[in-house]
Amino acid sequence: MSSELDSAWVRAQLLELGTELGRPLEHLHTTTSTNDVAKEASKAGAVHGSCFVADEQTRGRGRRGRSWLSTTGEALLFSLVLRPTGLVDPSPLTLAVGLGVHQAASRHVGAALGIKWPNDLVFERRKVAGILVETELTQDVPSALVVGVGVNVSATSFEPELRDIAVSMGMLGSDVTRERLLVDILGDVSAWYRRFVDEGVGALLEPLRRVDALLGKRVRVDGVEGCAIGFDDTGHLLLERSDGSPVSITAGTVEWV
Ligand code: BTN
Numbered sequence: 001m002s003s004e005l006d007s008a009w010v011r012a013q014l015l016e017l018g019t020e021l022g023r024p025l026e027h028l029h030t031t032t033s034t035n036d037v038a039k040e041a042s043k044a045g046a047v048h049g050s051c052f053v054a055d056e057q058t059r060g061r062g063r064r065g066r067s068w069l070s071t072t073g074e075a076l077l078f079s080l081v082l083r084p085t086g087l088v089d090p091s092p093l094t095l096a097v098g099l100g101v102h103q104a105a106s107r108h109v110g111a112a113l114g115i116k117w118p119n120d121l122v123f124e125r126r127k128v129a130g131i132l133v134e135t136e137l138t139q140d141v142p143s144a145l146v147v148g149v150g151v152n153v154s155a156t157s158f159e160p161e162l163r164d165i166a167v168s169m170g171m172l173g174s175d176v177t178r179e180r181l182l183v184d185i186l187g188d189v190s191a192w193y194r195r196f197v198d199e200g201v202g203a204l205l206e207p208l209r210r211v212d213a214l215l216g217k218r219v220r221v222d223g224v225e226g227c228a229i230g231f232d233d234t235g236h237l238l239l240e241r242s243d244g245s246p247v248s249i250t251a252g253t254v255e256w257v
Contacts (some may be wrong), residue, residue, distance in 0.1 A: 003055050004029065010053075012030030013183040020194060021049045021080055022186035028052065030072075032059040035134060035148040038079035038253050040137045046081045053078040053182065060150065062130055063119065066198055068150050069159065072190040074168070076151040076178045076185070081136075083144050084197055090133045091251065092235040094119050095204050096196035097131050097147055100189030100210055105129065105151065107184060108176040114213025116254060117228075117237045118255055120215050121151075124165035128152055138250060149185065153178050198236055201235045208235070214254060221252040228254075 007027035014022045024047075031037050036059075037052045054077045060068035070077065071089040082093075098115045105121060105128065106113050116122045122130035129151040136144040151169035153176065169176060195203045209215070214228035219239065224247060226239030 005053060005055055005182075007053065009095060010179050010182050014186060017183070017187055019049075019081075019186050020104075020190040022051045022182075022190070023049055025051045025053065028054045030054065030056045031222045033057050033061055033148070034077055034079035035061065035132060035146050036232065038081050038146040039134065039136050040146070042081045042083075042146060044143075047090075048081065048083040050081040051078055051186065056194065061132065063132055063143070066152045068130065068132075069162065070150065070152070073178075074153060074155040076149070076153050076181055078182065079146055079148040081144050081146060082193070088145065088197065089201075092136055092196060092201040092204065093145065093147070093193075094131055094133050095201070095208060095235050096192040097133070097149065097189050099204060099207055099211075101129050101131065101151070101185055102193040103192075104181065104184035104188040105169060108174040108181065109172045113211070115208065115211050117231070118235075118251070120213075123167050123172055126165055127168060128167055128172075139222055149184075149189075151181065153181060175241060202233065203235070204235060218257040220255045221249045221255050223247065225257060 003021055005027055011025050031054045034052045034054050054074040057077055062068045102115055111123055114122050119131040120127050132148040134146045135142045154170040155168040158166045211228055217228050219228050226241045229240050231237045232238055234249050239247050
């Protein structure tokens with residue numbers, strides 16, 4: 001598999017499909033982080049839907065200051081600039097993007113993938129993809145959202161520290177190329193994004209429940225422990241504590257207990 005993405009093919013496919021997101025598409029072989037590139041571009045006026053994809057990141061990052069590691073050409077690494085009209089809450093937006101990534105990846109993997117609220121695509125307890133949404137501010141006012149997506153596509157092994165927590169689509173039997181996957185993800189994320197913007201978070205809840213990797217599992221989120229019982233009407237995670245009382249979690253990192 002080439003370490004250089006065939007971005008001309010991707011552009012042609014996206015043009016034919018007429019996707020809302022992914023156009024224009026800029027391909028970088030190496031960069032620090034596609035989220036940094038998208039943020040800089042959004043400052044310089046990049047239009048809604050602009051996409052920045054890289055073969056390699058030297059400082060890829062995840063949520064909460066964690067790093068996102070990948071080997072050149074083995075992961076799909078891209079970021080989108082979104083300029084929704086009106087104020088859009090980035091938390092449910094992550095869920096909409098997650099549904100698109102889940103739908104596209106599931107077409108290429110026989111195994112059942114799930115969404116680990118709020119931003120991970122998982123197979124069993126191992127991460128296949130992660131999403132990082134950041135808000136770009138202009139004079140303290142949100143002017144764009146940058147949505148970064150990293151998918152483990154064709155890695156055949158991981159560093160020891162990732163071995164138990166990461167898995168690639170290739171390890172799950174898929175031979176999808178990064179190009180095909182990018183086209184599919186941008187198509188599906190465009191559709192879910194539009195649904196979310198037009199209909200609100202309510203349109204995401206039932207689809208999300210069907211792929212909820214946490215449902216019925218004991219988890220801990222920033223010190224709060226309980227059994228995951230689904231989502232509330234705003235897309236927050238619902239836990240049931242051992243005394244039977246429900247608690248709604250607005251943000252945080254979920255740990256399996
Ligand atoms: C997470 O799991 O915490 C989110 C990971 C997001 C990784 C992607 S890779 C493309 C984009 N650029 C980055 O530096 N991060 C995101």
